[in-house]
Amino acid sequence: MADILTPALGESVTEATIAKWTKKVGEAVKKDEILVELETDKVSLEVVAPADGVLAAINAAEGDTVVPGTVLGAVTEGAAGASAPAAEVAPATAPAAAAAASTDGAVVDVAVPTMGESVAEGSVGTWLKQSGDTVAKDELLVEIETDKVAVEVSAPEAGVLTINVQAGEAVTPGQVIAQISASGAAAPAAAPKAAAPAAAPAASGAHLSPSVQRVVSENNLNPSSIAASGPKGNITKADAIAAIGAAAAAPAAAAPAAPRALGDREERVKMTRLRQTIARRLKESQNTAAQLTTFNEVDMTNVMALRAQYKDQFEKSHGVKLGFMSFFTKAVVAALKEIPAVNAEIDGTDIIYKNRYDIAVAVGTDKGLVVPVLRDADTLSLAGIEKGIGALGKAARDGTLTMDQMQNGTFTITNGGTYGSLMSTPILNAPQSGILGMHNIVQRPMAINGEVKIRPMMYLALSYDHRIVDGKEAVTFLVRIKQLLEDPQRALLDL
Template sequence: MATEIRVPTLGESVTEATIGKWFKKVGDSVAADETLLELETDKVTIEVPAPAAGTLSEITAAEGDTVGVGALLGQIAAAGAGTAAPKAAAAPSGAKQAESAADYGGRREATSTASASGAGSAATTAEAAEKTAAVAGDAGPVERRDTPPAPSAAKMLADNNLSADQVQGSGKRGQVMKGDVIDALSRGAASEPAETPRVAKGSGNEEAREERVKMTRLRQTIAKRLKDAQNVAAMLTTFNEVDMKPVMDLRSKYKDLFEKKHGVKLGFMGFFTKAVTHALKEIPAVNAEIDGTDIVYKNYAHIGVAVGTDKGLVVPVVRDADQMTIAEIEKEIGRLGIAARDGKLGMSDMQGGTFTISNGGVYGSLMSTPILNAPQSGILGMHKIQERPVVAGGQVVIRPMMYLALSYDHRIVDGKEAVTFLVRVKESLEDPERLVLDL
């Protein structure tokens, strides 16, 4: 008896997702709770585990398909049961494709047929024959496809001096996936750089040198939210600079003892988060939001920490940061950072932020104007620490300086409040004892 694989509950207000990648193929054996595929939602990537052990007998939704909560993704047959042929993915307009696969003495052969209005049968037959030989283990070249390799596969191809032509793709419309590259390398695929056809300059054949990749749901959501913030909020940015020497000296003095006691490294984010929560208490408008004709003041500080991942920018939230110590903040940021890197963030990790901190300095940014994370009214931009000459006590000295940027919604935050907020953050960082004494 087959066990159905269905789309799980995706979280509050999320009703659909896009299939990012299948990790198993029809005919593969699976263990209970083994990850079968990834679902990409507007906010996070969710792994779907196998509901039972057995053999993946059917895939009903292919990579790139949009599916709703509860939709059927595939089926798992009990161990020893036969497997059904995979259903063909929807083909481009004007063409139909069908694929079937069977194992003969351990050698898998696949044939594909396609028909297009008017012509192409001979070319299609040749392509099918070549694909059959490649799947069966023929060392001959694989014809290049229109669909570019997946980003992770493209990186692995480049690292190993391979071209997509040398790898048989298992993804939708023959897309080369990371697992396909791994399989090719394990078979000893040539590591010599593939010869690429030269295109004459000014030939007008730019399209042949372009790559078209569909935006992930996360990237689409990021684009929409950022543009909505620009369209709705009256955004303005104010700048200041902070002398990081006091914080750096304090960190250098206590970092080893701090890590030994708390089991986490002492970074800069703990100081910045604590400085922000202190300033928010004094300037509550920066921690508020507009709801229709009302202003909602938040008597708590849920601080979003922007994290760049290979799939886009995510903003996990440190909840009640105003009630936490620097050590507790560092531990929570560490946990959220690992979860973001591994694609393990839950919906609860991403919701409810009241203010955001974005650290472009880790990428070398010297100054920027961050965009609000709506419906929040403020976001603090951190930047690169750079030694610069400054005047201190009537003398020119060299100090490790950082530019700070506060973008805010001018509909709710006045200029005086924004400048005061940024000055309070600066004061706390240049005199970190204030953070301990709550001054």
């Protein structure tokens, strides 16, 4: 007997939904034949037969939620193998798998599931049930929030719930956060009490994945008004995003718990995990590196003229608009090649010089600042850079960035000019040694060959780690970027 297992779903992806089985129990299968299709909020995966034989059991039906390592079914090896009843293989567990199967009178633990690679802890969200409430098997109980993902915890068995860990408390994978007394017959899930704080209400019979719940909660959507296109009538993330803007405001009872009022002009709101992580990393960066910022200004006349001359033809040829970020990225890569210390990092008493140019681009979202990475920017054309940055920005705003897309950058560019910033001192994106701050383009009088002329000027700021980058190198780096932008043909001709 060979088990059919849920494969690894990718970094930061902790669960998937059974989309479709291509075979039925008792049917013959061949090794590597596709048996089942899985869907996550990022990708679709195919699971193949582990051996020749007969599909003996299906343990997870279409629409069920599974985690990596879950036994989806089993194949009896050998072409003439008899099909085995489904009961011979342990049924797939829900994301909050219990330590032991339920029997009459047993108490089943509700444990924190694995929350993704490198995620060591999370915080308990709002419980959708209270201690003493009757719950149904696989009914959603609570969501565990981490700085990367939100993981839902469902009831492993039907019974009466006892909560051990309250909302807001920190938990670790495997920790028991509740127990279910499974004695007696399972009762239908009780409707949430009006007084109980909850996220957006679930549609009748609908299963909301963590990513869908996040979109629903943050945009006050009513799940019952969203057209569902997923298996068994489930709402997909695409369905929820499509409903943003069109949905009416969610009923007050469905809104997240109101922040505690502190007088008429104050309120206390708990920081999200993402905001906590941003705050911690920025402070760690300040405390670790010897940060210094040097400034310069660049005349954007030639870049703007070149862009105006070719932007229509560029968009027609490449299907993407020609912006300023591609020129800045090209200039940064050229400057990094000349001043390698700005592209390096400190590791203990060693300096790691990097011969790759993976440029991180800061993107502001409703949830906070994220910094996805444009890989191998030195190999990309202007069009390739614009397309890459555009795709990363869209993924950031849609909340679909993976951890791989936000790690191992060598240098960062941040554009405060998008919001009207005239000048700033950006904080290093540790462990990187440099970050370039772009700012607003402002028409200012400049002395040009003894004459005063109005030119579109931008202040540039380079924050750098003075432990590894000397002042001369930092100034030279910024001057080089200025030269390449004021004469953009130099960058295009690699001069």
